[in-house]
Amino acid sequence: xxxxxxxxxxxxxxxxxxxxxxxxxxxxxxxxxxxxxxxxxxxxxxxxxxxxxxxxxxxxxxxxxxxxxxxxxxxxxxxxxxxxxxxxxxxxxxxxxxxxxxxxxxxxxxxxxxxxxxxxxxxxxxxxxxxxxxxxxxxxxxxxxxxxxxxxxxxxxxxxxxxxxxxxxxxxxxxxxxxxxxxxxxxxxxxxxxxxxxxxxxxxxxxxxxxxxxxxxxxxxxxxxxxxxxxxxxxxxxxxxxxxxxxxxxxxxxxxxxxxxxxxxxxxxxxxxxxxxxxxxxxxxxxxxxxxxxxxxxxxxxxxxxxxxxxxxxxxxxxxxxxxxxxxxxxxxxxxxxxxxxxxxxxxxxxxxxxxxxxxxxxxxxxxxxxxxxxxxxxxxxxxxxxxxxxxxxxxxxxxxxxxxxxxxxxxxxxxxxxxxxxxxxxxxxxxxxxxxxxxxxxxxxxxxxxxxxxxxxxxxxxxxxxxxxxxxxxxxxxxxxxxxxxxxxxxx
Amino acid sequence: xxxxxxxxxxxxxxxxxxxxxxxxxxxxxxxxxxxxxxxxxxxxxxxxxxxxxxxxxxxxxxxxxxxxxxxxxxxxxxxxxxxxxxxxxxxxxxxxxxxxxxxxxxxxxxxxxxxxxxxxxxxxxxxxxxxxxxxxxxxxxxxxxxxxxxxxxxxxxxxxxxxxxxxxxxxxxxxxxxxxxxxxxxxxxxxxxxxxxxxxxxxxxxxxxxxxxxxxxxxxxxxxxxxxxxxxxxxxxxxxxxxxxxxxxxxxxxxxxxxxxxxxxxxxxxxxxxxxxxxxxxxxxxxxxxxxxxxxxxxxxxxxxxxxxxxxxxxxxxxxxxxxxxxxxxxxxxxxxxxxxxxxxxxxxxxxxxxxxxxxxxxxxxxxxxxxxxxxxxxxxxxxxxxxxxxxxxxxxxxxxxxxxxxxxxxxxxxxxxxxxxxxxxxxxxxxxxxxxxxxxxxxxxxxxxxxxxxxxxxxxxxxxxxxxxxx
Numbered sequence: 032x033x034x035x036x037x038x039x040x041x042x043x044x045x046x047x048x049x050x051x052x053x054x055x056x057x058x059x060x061x062x063x064x065x066x067x068x069x070x071x072x073x074x075x076x077x078x079x080x081x082x083x084x085x086x087x088x089x090x091x092x093x094x095x096x097x098x099x100x101x102x103x104x105x106x107x108x109x110x111x112x113x114x115x116x117x118x119x120x121x122x123x124x125x126x127x128x129x130x131x132x133x134x135x136x137x138x139x140x141x142x143x144x145x146x147x148x149x150x151x152x153x154x155x156x157x158x159x160x161x162x163x164x165x166x167x168x169x170x171x172x173x174x175x176x177x178x179x180x181x182x183x184x185x186x187x188x189x190x191x192x193x194x195x196x197x198x199x200x201x202x203x204x205x206x207x208x209x210x211x212x213x214x215x216x217x218x219x220x221x222x223x224x225x226x227x228x229x230x231x232x233x234x235x236x237x238x239x240x241x242x243x244x245x246x247x248x249x250x251x252x253x254x255x256x257x258x259x260x261x262x263x264x265x266x267x268x269x270x271x272x273x274x275x276x277x278x279x280x281x282x283x284x285x286x287x288x289x290x291x292x293x294x295x296x297x298x299x300x301x302x303x304x305x306x307x308x309x310x311x312x313x314x315x316x317x318x319x320x321x322x323x324x325x326x327x328x329x330x331x332x333x334x335x336x337x338x339x340x341x342x343x344x345x346x347x348x349x350x351x352x353x354x355x356x357x358x359x360x361x362x363x364x365x366x367x368x369x370x371x372x373x374x375x376x377x378x379x380x381x382x383x384x385x386x387x388x389x390x391x392x393x394x395x396x397x398x399x400x401x402x403x404x405x406x407x408x409x410x411x412x413x414x415x416x417x418x419x420x421x422x423x424x425x426x427x428x429x430x431x432x433x434x435x436x437x438x439x440x441x442x443x444x445x446x447x448x449x450x451x452x453x454x455x456x457x458x459x460x461x462x463x464x465x466x467x468x469x470x471x472x473x474x475x476x477x478x479x480x481x482x483x484x485x486x487x488x489x490x491x492x493x494x495x496x497x498x499x500x501x502x503x504x505x506x507x508x509x510x511x512x513x514x515x516x517x518x519x520x521x522x523x524x
Numbered sequence: 525x526x527x528x529x530x531x532x533x534x535x536x537x538x539x540x541x542x543x544x545x546x547x548x549x550x551x552x553x554x555x556x557x558x559x560x561x562x563x564x565x566x567x568x569x570x571x572x573x574x575x576x577x578x579x580x581x582x583x584x585x586x587x588x589x590x591x592x593x594x595x596x597x598x599x600x601x602x603x604x605x606x607x608x609x610x611x612x613x614x615x616x617x618x619x620x621x622x623x624x625x626x627x628x629x630x631x632x633x634x635x636x637x638x639x640x641x642x643x644x645x646x647x648x649x650x651x652x653x654x655x656x657x658x659x660x661x662x663x664x665x666x667x668x669x670x671x672x673x674x675x676x677x678x679x680x681x682x683x684x685x686x687x688x689x690x691x692x693x694x695x696x697x698x699x700x701x702x703x704x705x706x707x708x709x710x711x712x713x714x715x716x717x718x719x720x721x722x723x724x725x726x727x728x729x730x731x732x733x734x735x736x737x738x739x740x741x742x743x744x745x746x747x748x749x750x751x752x753x754x755x756x757x758x759x760x761x762x763x764x765x766x767x768x769x770x771x772x773x774x775x776x777x778x779x780x781x782x783x784x785x786x787x788x789x790x791x792x793x794x795x796x797x798x799x800x801x802x803x804x805x806x807x808x809x810x811x812x813x814x815x816x817x818x819x820x821x822x823x824x825x826x827x828x829x830x831x832x833x834x835x836x837x838x839x840x841x842x843x844x845x846x847x848x849x850x851x852x853x854x855x856x857x858x859x860x861x862x863x864x865x866x867x868x869x870x871x872x873x874x875x876x877x878x879x880x881x882x883x884x885x886x887x888x889x890x891x892x893x894x895x896x897x898x899x900x901x902x903x904x905x906x907x908x909x910x911x912x913x914x915x916x917x918x919x920x921x922x923x924x925x926x927x928x929x930x931x932x933x934x935x936x937x938x939x940x941x942x943x944x945x946x947x948x949x950x951x952x953x954x955x956x957x958x959x960x961x962x963x964x965x966x967x968x969x970x971x972x973x974x975x976x977x978x979x980x981x982x983x984x985x986x987x988x989x990x991x992x993x994x995x996x
Contacts, residue, residue, distance in 0.1 A: 103984045144886075166912075170903040170980070177897055180942070184950050192950055196942060203902075203938055207931035210912075214919045214927075 035097050037110045037161045040078055040120065044127075044150040044157075047071030051147050061142045065131065068146040072128040072153065079124040086117055088504050091512035093163060093226060101167075105217075109163040109224060114509030115360060118502060119160040119280075119287055122367045125491075126279045127153045129484050130272040133375055138186055138270060145186055145272075148178040152276060159284050165213045165223040165292075172248075172284060173206055179273070179281065187268040194261075194268035201261040205251030212244035216296075228296055232520060235299045242300035245293055252285035255345060256315040259338045266334035267387070271378030274330065278337050279371035283363045286344045290356065294348065295513060298520035301351065308349040309439050315342030316446035323453045329377045329387045332457055333370060336413065339446060340366045346443060347428035351517060355431025356510050361502060362424025365412070365495070369421055372409040372488040376402070379481050380461075383474045389457065394466030399476040403462045405485045410458045412492050414451040419496040529576050530585060530592045533569040533600065534644075537637045540565040541630055548626035555624050559615055562629035566608045566636070573600050584646060588708050591646035591776075595993045598845070599643045599772045606765045606852055607636045612964040613863060614757040620869045621755065623669055631668075632761065635661035639769035646780070648697040648707040651773055655693070655737070658766060659686055665761065666754045678753025685746045689736035696729025704781075712781035724788045730777060731792055737770040740830060741799040744823050751819035756871060759815055760859040763822050764852045771829060771848050775841055778833065779995045786836045793834040798929050800827030805936035809943075814862055814873045817940065818855070821899065824937055825851050831930055832914040835921045842990045843913035849986065850910040850979070857895045857972035860965055864888055866958050878944065880953030889948050891973045898976045900941040901934045906979035913987075 050071075051064055087094060096111035112120065130149055138145045155178070158171035176199055184195035217223050220231055233241065251258045262282075266274050294301050316339050323335035340362065347359030379402060380395075381387055396403045412419035415426070425447060432440035466472070477485065495502060528535070544558050551557070578601075582593040611632055618624040638658030645651035663686070667679030697707065703722045704712045716723070732743060739747040751759045778789060804824025811817040829851070832844030864885075865872040882889035898907035911934065918927045979986075 101983065102987065170908075173903045173908075177902060180945075181893075181949065184946060192946055195950075196939070196946070199942060200935060200939060204932070204935045207935060208928070211915065211919065211924070211927050211931060214912075214916050215924075217916070218920050 036078065036082055037095050037112065037157075038097055040075060040082070040124070041110075041154045041158050041161070043075050043078070044071055044154040048147045048150040048154075051143055051150070054143070064143040064146055065134070068131050068150055069128060071150060072124065072131055075153070076124040076128060079121050082112070083117060083121055083505070086112070086114075086505065088114065089508060091509045096163065106166045106223060107164060108167055109226075110158075110161040110167070111163045111226075112161050114506045115290060115513075116160045116287065118360065118364055118505060119283055120157055122283070122364055123153060123156045123160065123280050126275060126367065126371055129371065129375070129487060130275050132480050132484050133272050133275065133378060134270075135480050138272070141185065145182070145270075148182050149272060149276070152178040152182070156276075156280050156284070160287060163225045165216060165225065165228075168225075168288075168292075169206070169210060169213055172288075173203075175281065175284075176202055179277065182273040182276075183265055183269045186270040186273065189268075190264070191268040194264040197261045198265040201251050201258065205248040205258070208244040209248035212241045215241060215244075225291070225295070229516065233296055238297040238300035239303060242293060242297040242304060245288070245297075246304070249285040249288045249293065250311070252288070253282060253341045253345060254285075254338060255311045255342070256318060256338070257311075259315065259319065262338060263331050263334040266337075266374075267328060267330045271374060271381070274374040274378075275371045278333075278374055279367040282337065282341055283367060286341065286348065286359065286363045289345065289348050290360070290513070294351065294517060298517045301349065301517070302521060305349045305351070308345055309436065312342040312346040312349075313439055313442050313446075315339060316346070316443055317449065320446055320449035320453060324449070324456070327388055327390065329389055329457065329461070330374065331387075332389075332453065333373045333377065336450065336453065337366070337370055339450060340370070340413075343425060343428050343443065343446070346439070347424075347431055350428075350431040350435045351514065352431045352434060353510060353514055354427045355435070356514065357503065357506060358424045358427025358429075358431055360424075360506055360510070361420075361499060362428060364502065365420035365424050365492070368488050368492050369409055369412045369419075372405075372485060372492070373413060375481075375484055375488070376406045376409060379477065379485075380474075384470065389460050391468060392461040392471065393464040393468065394462075395471055395474060396462045397466075398471060398474050401476045401482065405477075405489055406462065407458060408489055408492065409485075410454045412496070414454040415447060417496075418493075420492045420499070422496060423499045527583075527585070530580075530583065531590065531644075532576055533572045533604075534637060534640050536569055536572065537565060537633055537640065541633050541637065544626065544630050544633070548630070555626050558626040558629050559611065562633055563608060563611055565633065566604050566611065570601060570604045570608070573597055573604065584710070588710055589647040589650045590641075590644045591709075592644060593993075595772060595775070595845070595995065596644045598989060598993065599768055600640050602849055602852060603636060603639050603643065603765055603768050606768070606856070607632055607761070609856060609964075609968050610757060610761045610764065613760070613860065613962075613968055616962045616965065617755065617757045617863060617871070620866075620871070621669055623755070627664070628668060631661045631665050634658075635665070635761075636765070639765065642769045643772045645773065646709045646776070648700065648709075651777075652690075652694060652697060654769075655773075656690065658769065659690065659737075662762070662766065665758045666750055668758060669755045672753075674753035675755060676753075678750045681746055681753075682750045686736065689733045689743065692729050692736075693733025696726045696731075696733065699723070699726030699729065702726075709776065709780040713783070716781065716784055721788075723782075723785065727782055727785065727789055728792065731789065731796075734770060734774050734777070735796055738767055738774070738826050738829075739819075739823055740796045740826050741803040741823060744800070744803070747823060748816045748819040751822075752813055752815045756815065756859065756863060756873065759818070760855065760863075763818060763855045763859070767822075767826070767829075768848055768852065771833075771844065774833060775844070775995060779841065783836075783996060790834055790836060793830055794923070794926055797827045797830035797834055798926065800824060800830065801930050801933040802827075802936075805933040805940075808937065808940045811940070812875050814875065814878075814944075817875075817944075818858065821937065821940075822855070824933065825899075827933075828911060828914050828930060831926055832917050834926065835917050835923065837917060837921060838994055838996050839920060840914075840917040841995055842987075842993055843917040845990050845993060846913050846986060847910040849990075850906045850976075853972045853975050854895055854899055854907060856968055857891065857976060858899070860969035860972065861888060861892050861895065863965055864957065864961055864969070866961075867955065868958075872957075875944065875947055877954070878947050879951040881948045883953040884956045885959070891969060892948055893945055894973055894977050896941045896945055900938040902938070904980040906976040909979060909983055 093111035162168035326332035641654030669675040808820035898905035
């Protein structure tokens, strides 16, 4: 296996972006640009599928590892995947083409530039998930800010400037502390290579501070309460494709970071700070669910529900148990699909009515039935109905939490009920009820591309809801190994 | 007899200054010729520096007054390249203000000569001579657009304050001479016993003078006014070239004679660094003129450079040198963009003038985007690596406070860079600017932007060169 498959996954979108950069930008609907972008991302998706197929599920060691000297005697460019990261790469390559399809109606001006930003974003996101060196990871993690800032700022809604700044500065502030931690790790352990660090371990006396520094970055990105406030703003103002990327993939970087770095590198500190994470997660779940109940803007509601869902994820990760951790990974994947779908759903009605307020709608079930059905499916998946993908993760997380801490689990379970409440209420107010607003009668049902996007998301949502086995097979060994390594480290301290 | 080959570049530059002066007297309308000859002089000097001295280890000349080592050669080359590009870019700008005169290249050459002497100085007197030579040339350069009130004001301000700081510096030199018995760095280093606290006064005075020259807080007051008032090309020269020389002197002064007194000066440098980083970041927020903004941002960047110096280690020195090299490239790129904002022979330099630039000038705005994100220190651009090396060196010495303050101030600084990006990309567009720019401007913009953008592919190259610099 000598072909640098991961690097080509990272590079391909950039090549596509370069190609687009040198084509001429046309006003209006620039089909060529869109086809080029779509083609690039779909090829990337197939490469990642191939990656998954040829991935050896029986071992927890990193595969497809590439290592090159980058800064001599200091940093090596090192990438590789294990059972955990490969699924996030798949998620990324799966969601990005859908984003590109979704620009059909939403992005009116400077389409080419938008596509370039999305493509560059994709390669940075893939880079985050397969980086095996802390500095390389940081590079990709931070670099993603640039395209996202532009996506929100140029193509966003009326308050876009404020949101873009908030997004950028919040995330940057969190991340610089991580940079200090990374450099400190280099001086403490003499390397920033993740695999080597797993073996070496980091002296327990440094772990707490380092953990906090990493936490500050990941907590902002997750986002955890109380640093979540950038997310609703960013979501509301971002164009649909931007919201989808943000919810489906960017938030997962932090969850992935927690698993890969916080738990993997700082086992002792993770144990120490578990109560902190539990508290923040539970607050996030309950508090933001209540906030979500009161929202009048659909995108904002879904944004707050994202915070709540990510609260479940962090809860599950820090149970430090098989079920909890697996549940968190599955929850991140399912949230990636479902929140992407929900934002696309909001985008669909927004394109027609140019309003995201819930009160604009009501009683549209008879006017756009196809949409209503798909929207229902995703609503149910978001609230975790058994038989949908959303259920699997949530259930496992709660199971893991029950083993670890009964009280936390009970409180978190209320979050499930609240989740059902706000999602169903949203659905009821938008789809059912009396048709008051006469303008709604002009609405047309899903067009072909919208139908395609939502079905693409619906199929895996249902399929993995009934049969999540392939995913578990992929992550199981890696997670078991991570937990074993963790327990071993704790025992030896 | 010392090997004069080693100072051939300096000799060449001084001879050509004299020659050009005479040429200017006897030949009418020789501006263009002077410009071209100066460019030739500088490029020959670059080649000479590379050929004669680049591979040498430490050699001292003229009774130890001049030192030729890796650092001197590298810094001279950067200085010369900077001056070369500034001179090249300047002509169009000067022509449009009708100040395209022979004095300009000659003054640039004299200040470059002064800087080269500063860079190589190993003696307080030699160092002071070089410093004054470059300063005097710079005062005149600042007032070069003498019909404009602001330009004259800038020059006068610079002159008065700079003369004051030179006075302090000279007083410091005399104190050091008095207490150590020599002006030569090496001899001072040998004579030094670490309990000579009186020497500390001398060090402090000299540090104040040097801090003034690189505009570190709290000796920065002149910078914004001078930067704003001077002709843009001169501002570009100010932000790039003298900083390199001053930094070299800073390094040599602190690390050759006074390394043993590190306990005495380290806190001062840390303070200068922290104050500059924070002040540069906060004060820049309220600006509306790009040149003023650059002044404040350069104060901030000087803070990062000093952070590397404060470490007292070779890694720190190297990281400072890397920082300043990358910073010079970023500044060159930024000013090339600024000089492209021209419409009907009028130059624009306010934030409002950038409004919506991305609609009409997509390539220029993209370059600005890259440059500004790089200045803000966002990976994977070159500016990030500059900061990264500095903080790597800082954290190696366990100076966590400095590192945390520094990185937090990058977040504040990011705000004002983002504000410019916001104006360029998110705001309503204005009239188009001219798009026929000189080849120099295009070249320097393309060259520097590509360096910034693609630095991350081969980051080792610069480190390899810099890592040969060993002072301690």
